[in-house]
Amino acid sequence: MHALTVVSGQLEWASRPDPMPQGSQLLVGVRAAGVNPADLLQVRGHYPPPPDVPQDVPGLELAGTVVGVGPLARRFKVGDRVMALVGGGAQAELALVEESAALPAPVEIGWEGAGGFMEAFATAYDALIIQGGLTVGARVLVTGAAGGVGTAAVQLAALAGAAVTASVRRTDFHLRLRELGAQRVMPPVEAAAAGPYDLVLELVGGPMLSSHLDQLATSGRMMVIGVGAGRRLDLDLSLLMSRRAGIVASTLRARPPFEKAALVRTMGERLLPQLASQRLLVPVAATFALTDAPAAYARVGEGGNFGKVVLLSGG
Ligand SMILES: NC(=O)c1ccc[n+]([C@@H]2O[C@H](COP(=O)([O-])OP(=O)(O)OC[C@H]3O[C@@H](n4cnc5c(N)ncnc54)[C@H](OP(=O)(O)O)[C@@H]3O)[C@@H](O)[C@H]2O)c1
Secondary structure, eight states: OOOEEEEEEEEEEEOOOOOOOOOTTEEEEEEEEEOHHHHHHHTTTOOOOOOOSSSSSOOSSEEEEEEEOOOOSOOOOOTEEEEOOOSOSBBSSEEEEEGEEEEOOOOGGHHHHHHHHHHHHHHHHHIIITOOOOOTTEEEEEEETHHHHHHHHHHHHTTTTTEEEEESGGGGGHHHHHTTOEEEEEEEETTTSSSOOOEEEEESGGGOOOHHHTTEEEEEEEEOOOOTOOOOOOOHHHHOOOOHHHEEEEEEETSSSSHHHHHHHHHHHHHHHHTTTTOOOOOOOEEEEGGHHHHHHHHHHHOSSSSEEEEEEOO
16 A cells, blocks of 8 residues: 655655554544644644654544454444544544544545545544533534634534634634534634633643633633643633633543543444434535545645645555
8 A cells, every 4th residue: 555654744645555454443544634734733743643653654634445454343343434533543544443432424524525534523522522611502603614623613612502612813714613513713812801611622722822811711621632832821710710711722632542542432422413414514625635645644734724634545
């Protein structure tokens, strides 16, 4: 097979031995794989993958057809359409997947939607619903709302009955965010003064962090998931104390398999039906051939995308 491979900080399309599924692994013929900001960091040597995945093949999510199964695999068989969360190695013609981290890929969303679903929706679901404890009527701020995680989060929060404020730089994305369920769509400076918020999903970080904390309601929570614009904060803890507020910061990639399995199982129960009926959408900003990955990475790095950038392969 061929795989996108990181060699001395550059992406190369390289030949690799076909992987063999062990235990409860599936071997998937990849049809689509999302590109995430984490992949760009990995190429630059800043985000090492967990030890149990190919160290030099990026990619955290994929969709494709099962072409082989390990002796202990029970839920899927050769020929099934799946989408899966992986710690790395998705951007290749063939990829190994733990079957507990895979879900059936609904035909309704096509390969490109399925290839861009898992990482963004798992991150958003875990942050908002599982860790964030989102409740009906909660006032939620989603920063970086036009990105992959942001568009997932706006939809999940709206479906859960929250009042969603989407913070976004580009005014031409306002209508589309409203269509995904945001009640209010605002430029970042305005959204950062338009609280109180019961839950802030922080996907950007940087200079606005303090303002977002200032807008937390009593018992409010900030979930820190992305800090691409800056990771430092000068924090007056008495502000959190007086509001009984909290900050939780979290990553998904390095979690142990049993935690990912629990998350994926819940997504299967709660999100798969909504995805198949298209009450949840996977906005795809652009697709590129897997062999044209450097252009796809450049597109993610440039920003200005609504939703996901997805690599496609012939399978
Ligand atoms: N903790 C985890 O496990 C986890 C999992 C997935 C993702 N993440 C992180 O979460 C963040 C979002 O991921 P994603 O996949 O949604 O990325 P994405 O698709 O690239 O979207 C990022 C969004 O943030 C906006 N943004 C970037 N810099 C900004 C700034 N200085 N001010 C205002 N908005 C800004 C972008 O707007 P423009 O298009 O206008 O630039 C874009 O809409 C990334 O930092 C990613 O690394 C973390």
